[in-house]
Amino acid sequence: MPLMQMVPMLMKEENKEDYEPKVVSFGPYHHGNEKLKFVENFKPTAVQMFIGDMNEDVFIDAILREIENVKKCYLEEFTRRYTDIQFAHMMLRDACVILNYFGPKDIDKSYKAAETINNHLGIAVYNSIRRDMHLLENQIPFLILEMLVALRYNTPRHSFIKAMERDSFKMFFNGMIEHAEDKDDLGKNPAHLLEIFRRVIVTGPEHDPILRENEYGCCNVKDMLTRLENGCGKCCKDDENHEEWHGGQYVFRSVTDLKSKGIYSKASGIKSLKGVRFSPTRFCWSAELKLPFMYVDMYTRVFFKNMIAYEFSPNSLINNDKSVTSYVSFMKLLVVTEEDVKELRENKIIINCLGSDDDVVQVYKDLNTYEGGDTSYFWDVKEHIEHHYHSKIRTWMAEFRTTYFNNPWTIIALVASLFLLCLDIVQTYYSIHPPPN
Template sequence: MGGDLFMVRDSFMLENQIPLWLISLIYPDYKSLLCCYLSGIVFGDQRMQTLPWENGVGREPTHLFEALICAYLSPHETQKNSTTPTNSLRVFKKYIPFFMRYIQAKEKKSRSRTTWKMINNSFRSATDLKAKGVHFRRSSNCLTDIKFFSFAFYAELHLPFSYITYNSMVFFSNAIALEMSPEAGYSTYGMTTYFTFMKTLIHNVNDIKVLREKGVLYSLLATDEDVVALFKSIDTFGFAIEDYFTDVKERIEDHCNSKCRTWMAELINTKFKSPWTVMALAAASFLLCLTFLQTYYTINPATN
């Protein structure tokens, strides 16, 4: 068992890479072997049946580690409702179209920003976004599958799920180094952009707790402090391809800058956080209605 763990860790090192053509010479059915290996690392099971680049997603990688990065950046399976709003949001959109059109028009108008404003977007941590009425949902395995849906007083940020293990430091460091290397001119910088985005969400253990409870992060580390330390220790120098998540960041900015939305979110988080508070409000409203009816019929008694 211990040997297998060290072997996986060593396979993430750039200096230990094995060309895929060499694997094809050693093992005849190398495609099935690669599917088994990549699926075990990315998903923890054997669900992958075809290699990512065989579906027309990117070019064929040159070595094993590049194949693993390709697997992380290629969508193999998307959860139900992963890239669409939840049922409650669809109902809201169906029955209140006026407010939806108004909000979309406001967002379109405010999205006409200069380049400097786009670069200088003030971004919030996961805890801050939750306080602003943003709910986190799990999207898919693809690390660039990040989407944001904003509605009146409510929003959803869909993030890909990621497994954090004791080998994640080596994996992400080498993946970012590979994308940054001069030889990787074909790179889409998907891993680097994803990690830069997640670093803006994770500031402390409370952010880890929010993402872990929503199934976005799975951690095998001892504590949440270790996960925070991992994200802080890997430096991407703020580099990111803005084409990936520009629209997502702008929508988050629009949602958080809306006073009406944030006030309603703060009201729900502070006053209606407990179900007992909601029940007490309903009971008080019911008693108020009874008192009003009693007063009305006392002043205006019913006549036969």
């Protein structure tokens, strides 16, 4: 089975354009497409930009030595159209476009490469190259990129992988990789660039301790609430539908729905799609759902669709790991209306680069996970949300807080009412028990 998979036809039937390149082809699956001819004509220039004063034959000979292994990465019906030398030239040209756009070079050379590509192709085409690098069917073996970089810069393979991971992390999370020693998947041999992108956004801690013993302070409010819930459960039938959500069917829906139950969204600060956490507040009358920071821009829908297609691929190196699909499934539960997006945007969880909040809602609606997300992901978080969601005591506390403590005027009115009540009590007491003369 080849490493470079095709997108299943079922997925393509929904929206074929999200799986096909707009401006540039990488590899044989879309090579020769007429609408991509503009950038195809630029590829020889990209080769010269990358190799500099070196002889092109040096790079072609290196690729030819691995040509059989490289061809086996693709479906045979596409590779047999080309001779070995033709295929080697295709790999060199495609790789040089990628490495000029996204590869090892100092700041001055990086700026000069971007300026040269912009001058030849224009800013719109230049920006669309990044979009086309996200496509499952538009990949070349990472071995080719490593080989060319080793020949050009005389650098070890491991350092190149690390450099690509670092640059990818900066692209997705606008920062540097922290605690790289804890990220076990980093540094391993990737099949292609898309796998680099994926491992950067999903590598991270899957679970943290949800609660700690000292999290509630000196008085154990948790035990007190548990006793109250048990008492209310008997008289209010609080746990009547408890079994419904233990089977994996969750009642909670949307960020604003959770907020009405006292569960507030907050940025988790974990730079990974696995950075989803749930924690009660100190006095347990509300809770926080912590979510990782994420840009939503013109590439988001295409990126996640192709990531989901990659996770459904039968021969990928990720061993049926559905981390991205599970994250998207979870976010589809939370993002339902514009109010949900507004809440996440105001809490700096979503950075909306699309314009309107409704555009963000549409992005998540367009992402189909085919019910393929791993139910074990975020299981603890979902269980704690459901427990909080069904708690009558916590719901009443959330409603009380929203009614009386969400607006300064209602707080003033509540204090004034309590003050007047106290005066009435004092007046009533002294009318019954008048002080002696």
